[in-house]
Amino acid sequence: MRQNPSFAMTDVTELRRVIAQNPWATAIAVGDEGLVASHYPVLLDPERDDLTVVGHVGRPDDQVLHLGERELLLIFQGPNGYISPGWYGDVRAVPTWNYTAVHLAGIPELLDPPANLRVLDDLVTHFERRLPQPRTMWQPPNTEEFVTALEAGTVGFRLTPTRVSAKRKLSQNKPDDIVESVIAELDGAGEYANPALAAEMRRAHETRVAHRR
Structure with missing residues (x-):
């Protein structure tokens, strides 16, 4: 991901927030015939306070991705959306797309059962x-045999990234x-209203204004 100093994200706390709020990750690796990608939920490792994440893939995605053998790129994408030049007022401008993204890369460690x-x-x-009546993995009618078979069909991994690239x-x-003005449009009721992106912009803007004081 091409970096621009104005948009770079480097604060680990902020990176962890983006990952935690957007756990549906895109996993990319170099397969035998070129690039391959899969999509899975990935969580921050609860035993660490850095950018280490844990997750799983279904078999045979582990073979397709060469999991544990080759570098794996995980992409976490936060709120994003179209920004119209008309929201800037009477100035020269072109459309753009606002977004937040975190890239973690490294060779993952495979987990035992x-x-x-x-x-x-x-x-x-x-x-x-988050549900009023949450289920657990071990809750009946699930049985130990069922859960064991479920685990056998997946491959767990832990990734401590050796390369991190993040952009806001x-x-x-x-x-x-x-x-x-852009925040107000995103918070409105127009065609490109996007409250989640508005909230992300407001958070970044308020932080930036506070640092100038």
């Missing part, structure tokens, strides 16, 4: 806990009045 089971259990708990392109290169 007990560790993979913990990851699968953590994934279920992570997403089910949220109109930071525009004057404050234009940023506020």
